Amino acid sequence: MSRSDTPPLPTKDRLIRSAAHLFRRHGYNGVGLNDLLDQASAPKGSLYHHFPNGKSDLAIAAATWASDEMLRLMAASFSPADSFEAGLTTLCHKLAKLFDLSGMADGCPVSGALFDGPNNDLFRNTADHIFEGWITEAEHVARGFGAPPDQARRDAELFFMLLQGGWTLARARGSSDVLRELPNQFSRS
Amino acid sequence: MSRSDTPPLPTKDRLIRSAAHLFRRHGYNGVGLNDLLDQASAPKGSLYHHFPNGKSDLAIAAATWASDEMLRLMAASFSPADSFEAGLTTLCHKLAKLFDLSGMADGCPVSGALFDGPNNDLFRNTADHIFEGWITEAEHVARGFGAPPDQARRDAELFFMLLQGGWTLARARGSSDVLRELPNQFSRS
Numbered sequence: 001m002s003r004s005d006t007p008p009l010p011t012k013d014r015l016i017r018s019a020a021h022l023f024r025r026h027g028y029n030g031v032g033l034n035d036l037l038d039q040a041s042a043p044k045g046s047l048y049h050h051f052p053n054g055k056s057d058l059a060i061a062a063a064t065w066a067s068d069e070m071l072r073l074m075a076a077s078f079s080p081a082d083s084f085e086a087g088l089t090t091l092c093h094k095l096a097k098l099f100d101l102s103g104m105a106d107g108c109p110v111s112g113a114l115f116d117g118p119n120n121d122l123f124r125n126t127a128d129h130i131f132e133g134w135i136t137e138a139e140h141v142a143r144g145f146g147a148p149p150d151q152a153r154r155d156a157e158l159f160f161m162l163l164q165g166g167w168t169l170a171r172a173r174g175s176s177d178v179l180r181e182l183p184n185q186f187s188r189s
Numbered sequence: 190m191s192r193s194d195t196p197p198l199p200t201k202d203r204l205i206r207s208a209a210h211l212f213r214r215h216g217y218n219g220v221g222l223n224d225l226l227d228q229a230s231a232p233k234g235s236l237y238h239h240f241p242n243g244k245s246d247l248a249i250a251a252a253t254w255a256s257d258e259m260l261r262l263m264a265a266s267f268s269p270a271d272s273f274e275a276g277l278t279t280l281c282h283k284l285a286k287l288f289d290l291s292g293m294a295d296g297c298p299v300s301g302a303l304f305d306g307p308n309n310d311l312f313r314n315t316a317d318h319i320f321e322g323w324i325t326e327a328e329h330v331a332r333g334f335g336a337p338p339d340q341a342r343r344d345a346e347l348f349f350m351l352l353q354g355g356w357t358l359a360r361a362r363g364s365s366d367v368l369r370e371l372p373n374q375f376s377r378s
Contacts, residue, residue: 027305030218105308107300111357116216116305119294128361157358157367158374164357165350168300172317178346185347 019062028117066109208251217306255298285365
């Protein structure tokens with residue numbers, strides 16, 4: 001047993017997390033199979049056992065894992081909040097901290113895995129499905145705080161676009177300030 | 190002379206435009222030198238004559254060219270408009286048309302050239318400089334329509350984030366509708 005409190009991760013989990021990390025930093029086409037295997041300390045055979053189509057299966061798994069983490073961050077931020085804006089403020093501060101920890105160079109893990117690679121329907125549909133998942137969750141939260149259906153949907157789409165656009169600007173500036181200030185843009189409405 | 194009304198482009202221009210097209214679709218790491226030379230019908234020697242550092246010089250030139258096109262689109266949209274919102278509506282319709290023409294698969298040409306490649310300061314600083322150019326131009330337009338300085342700056346940053354986030358969502362959905370609806374998000378304020 002490791003002395004650390006966190007149990008060691010199985011190879012499949014290590015592969016997925018390494019892929020999410022590498023794709024968001026270098027884009028799908030900037031990552032080779034050997035980079036993935038090195039980073040995960042995994043043998044090639046186990047990659048193809050868990051992901052028969054290799055890198056493209058791993059990209060889908062990595063984007064899905066990163067998206068699930070995002071949904072957990074959203075739940076942890078919005079559940080204890082007493083307004084949509086308060087939950088958004090908590091979420092933006094958490095994202096800013098993650099951005100700083102990443103060395104301020106990482107992009108969106110979903111776009112990095114799925115848009116910078118082959119332009120195929122599977123990748124695009126997966127990205128669409130993931131992003132709609134975030135938007136639907138934000139819409140659900142907004143409804144829970146009493147927003148009428150039309151406004152909740154529009155708020156949720158604005159939420160998504162601010163996070164994506166804000167992250168891009170933070171990356172260009174090399175500063176997480178823009179993420180912490182996103183709630184001011186949202187609450188202009 | 191060609192019979193077409195547009196004069197033939199010199200090799201340097203063909204290289205820059207081909208690079209902008211390929212990088213925004215496949216990302217920096219997804220494009221090889223031979224792809225660039227093929228698409229531009231250019232010999233390798235002329236690439237290194239115009240761009241001594243090869244692909245990385247070309248990425249900077251392509252992102253700068255694409256940014257200049259964006260600034261021209263902004264000027265053509267905002268100059269004849271009688272409000273910021275009217276100019277934004279025109280711009281979003283022009284961008285939606287470009288998105289449709291591109292086959293709905295292209296990303297931001299600046300991010301594609303500069304973020305999906307090597308994480309170096311030159312690329313990041315160039316992206317920052319380009320994006321600040323768009324934001325400063327939008328801020329200038331907003332000031333011209335009478336917005337106070339603080340609001341003009343905030344409007345301009347919202348403008349940038351909506352365009353970036355909206356384009357990402359349009360790409361995932363495979364639909365330009367989200368771009369045409371961006372002005373509704375902006376004018377909630």
